[in-house]
Amino acid sequence: MSTALTPDPPIAFAEASELARSQAGFHRVKVGGINITALSDGTVRVYQRDQLRNTTPEEVDQILAKSYEKSPNRASMNSFLIELGDRLLMVDVGAGEVLGPKLNKLSGSLSAIGLGPGDVTDILLTHIHPDHSGGLMVGGRKVFPNAKLHVNKTELDYWASKENAARATGHTLDWFNLFEETVRPYLADGSVQTYDVDVELFPGLRTAAAYGHTPGQVSYILEDRGEKIVFWGDLIHVPEVQFEVPTVTITFDVDQKQAAAQRLKSLADAAEHGYLVAMPHAHFPGIGHVRRDGTGYRWIPIPYVNDAEGS
Incomplete structure (x- = not known):
């Protein structure tokens, strides 16, 4: 039985760029003995004020102002590279060219650390939305020619369903069409591996x-030497708002109630246990801790570290 979709307002991006030139798009961290690099696919200003639910535009404006932010709010597109033994794993691959010219910076960010898309051995999708899977294909060609694409079977079955696509409307229908353009080529050549949820992949x-935002969204949990990081996917879209008021959802959530419940569960667990969290839409590098703050939560980004010996 498929999940019913509701019509969504259009996605609108601000036209003007804040910067005239691109800048560094990588940030290295270590969890236990494992190297992780946050990689930027770019940043956009997007009008999400009217797309948030269980709130009002006025409340959104007031909360954004506390962080010296306003509508259209800044949204990062972050991916995360994990060096796991002899494998290079990428959690999500950004939007590529499907959401405008300010994005599609992931290959450049990889190049800045001396790697190319062909070095990536495995791609771990949190879910199939164009800002997470759009970067699989650029210019009609596979960006990651040597990578296996890992995706939850529930998620893949949902987006691969012609019946679901036939019922979709608005930009959700566009996303089904983008699935055909970006994910289907990896399916066609046997590069996709599905898994049942709650399994050890590596x-x-x-x-x-982490269901709710999409029917099969997952989080990826990495642990080493007593340290832990959880790659959340789209549990949070507008950090300034949804940390303070976690019940706020967004129109892109397929199941609004389930998405809110999953967010509350994940925030509470991260705050209680103190592990690192990596988020695709938190301000770059999108890695930090969660702390309970009154009836809501507070996001504490990791500090910048540049203490390697030598240049």
């Missing part, structure tokens, strides 16, 4: 259900 790395 040593020390497992999946966990």
